[in-house]
Amino acid sequence: MYVEQRRYSEIAPRVPWETSTTLVKHEFSRRYGLIAYGLIGARFDDLIPLAERCAVDPPSSVKPLIDWLFHGNLSHWFGDLAQPAPNRSLDDWYRERLDLDELPHEALHGRISAIITGLAAL
Amino acid sequence: MTSRTIEFRFGDHTYAYPHPIQLLTQSFDTQDMVSLMRSPGALSAETILTDRGGNVWLTDFLEAGMAPDVWNYADLEASLLLDLTEGTNLHLCHEIEDVLARGDFTRLDINGVDPAGRKLLSNVASVRSALSKPDSVRQYEYNLAVMFLAFKRVCEFDPSRKHSPAEVICAAHALMTTGRLLKLLRLPSP
Numbered sequence: 001m002y003v004e005q006r007r008y009s010e011i012a013p014r015v016p017w018e019t020s021t022t023l024v025k026h027e028f029s030r031r032y033g034l035i036a037y038g039l040i041g042a043r044f045d046d047l048i049p050l051a052e053r054c055a056v057d058p059p060s061s062v063k064p065l066i067d068w069l070f071h072g073n074l075s076h077w078f079g080d081l082a083q084p085a086p087n088r089s090l091d092d093w094y095r096e097r098l099d100l101d102e103l104p105h106e107a108l109h110g111r112i113s114a115i116i117t118g119l120a121a122l
Numbered sequence: 123m124t125s126r127t128i129e130f131r132f133g134d135h136t137y138a139y140p141h142p143i144q145l146l147t148q149s150f151d152t153q154d155m156v157s158l159m160r161s162p163g164a165l166s167a168e169t170i171l172t173d174r175g176g177n178v179w180l181t182d183f184l185e186a187g188m189a190p191d192v193w194n195y196a197d198l199e200a201s202l203l204l205d206l207t208e209g210t211n212l213h214l215c216h217e218i219e220d221v222l223a224r225g226d227f228t229r230l231d232i233n234g235v236d237p238a239g240r241k242l243l244s245n246v247a248s249v250r251s252a253l254s255k256p257d258s259v260r261q262y263e264y265n266l267a268v269m270f271l272a273f274k275r276v277c278e279f280d281p282s283r284k285h286s287p288a289e290v291i292c293a294a295h296a297l298m299t300t301g302r303l304l305k306l307l308r309l310p311s312p
Contacts, residue, residue: 047179051167051201055208059244066198066245069170069178070252074162074194082191085156090190090263091149093156094270097189100145103277108143112128114281115297118290119212 128297132213139301140308145273150266150307154259161189166201192253192260196267199249202242203268204275204296207288214239215295219302222246227261262307269303272296 053062085093095101127138162169163185171179203218218239221230228250232240250256253264275296279285285293 047171047173049168050170050172050178051206053172054167054202054206054241054245059241059248062245063248064176065170065172065178066248067252068176070195070249072178082157082159083188085158085188085190088156089149089151090156090266091151093190094267098270098274100270100274100277103146105143105146108146108277110281111276111279112142112297115276115279115290115293116128118285119294122212122287122290 128301130212130216130294130298132216137216139298140304142273142276142297142300142304144304145269145300148304152259152263152266157191158188159191161187161194163187165194165197167198167206168201170198190263190267192264192267195249195253196264196271199246199264200268200271200275200299202245202249204272204292204299206242207292208238210238210242210288210291210295212291212294215291215298218243219295219298223302223306227256265303265307269300269307272299272303276300 050062050065053065125143126141128141129136129138131137162180165180169181171181173179214236217235221232221235221239221243225231228247230243230247232243235243250264253260256264273296276293279293
């Protein structure tokens with residue numbers, strides 16, 4: 001299923017559709033297009049990012065959303081079936097996913113120093 | 123700051139966090155085989171959309187694919203903990219880290235914490251309580267993911283750019299989180 005970005009923007013200006021249009025080009029998304037379909041079926045004017053709910057609502061109102069996300073949405077759309085990843089440690093997986101092996105020591109030192117300097121200037 | 127610790131001073135008290143540079147050379151291999159599940163990719167407080175009927179919707183599937191089964195939970199905890207700046211300051215970040223360092227995985231002692239911190243910690247506890255079977259192995263895998271996600275935020279701090287005070291505090295909080303978990307995960311893996 002493919003819906004042009006312009007169409008997305010018209011119906012839901014608050015949703016960051018630029019990344020979602022990448023979805024439809026992605027093999028995974030073609031298999032699990034239900035998620036995009038679900039978004040099309042939503043009343044977009046009413047959609048509020050969880051970040052806003054966390055800022056405004058009490059935790060007792062946020063908890064059911066988090067519970068529904070993990071025990072409703074994700075398991076429904078993505079399934080619960082786990083499969084092993086042979087010959088790969090969790091450490092390797094996380095570093096590769098986050099591109100953490102790319103940064104030299106000196107560059108990391110520079111970033112940390114900049115954070116400390118930034119704090120001192122506050 | 124030394125090569126082993128980063129110190130934060132609040133009034134007369136100084137608190138030392140392990141220096142995240144150690145992460146570049148230390149590995150955290152777990153004994154169990156990695157179990158992967160389908161994931162929508164980035165799961166953050168910005169990519170999760172809600173409606174007034176209590177429904178939850180997702181967007182941003184750029185990184186959708188297979189991921190360790192604790193990844194979604196850890197990704198959301200890192201977002202709630204490190205990206206939401208409402209009412210935060212550096213001392214509060216330290217208070218939050220202190221509660222997380224001392225507390226049980228799901229039962230966090232939030233008494234005495236500033237209201238903004240209590241709210242944030244309660245939301246973090248909600249994510250953790252949604253994790254099924256949070257035994258010591260899964261807690262280790264979860265904390266490992268949160269540590270790397272915090273470290274990623276440190277790595278992304280661009281020294282050449284001018285940052286707002288909130289951005290600096292967020293980056294400093296990521297330093298604290300990385301340090302807290304580095305200390306915790308140095309213990310032998312379960």
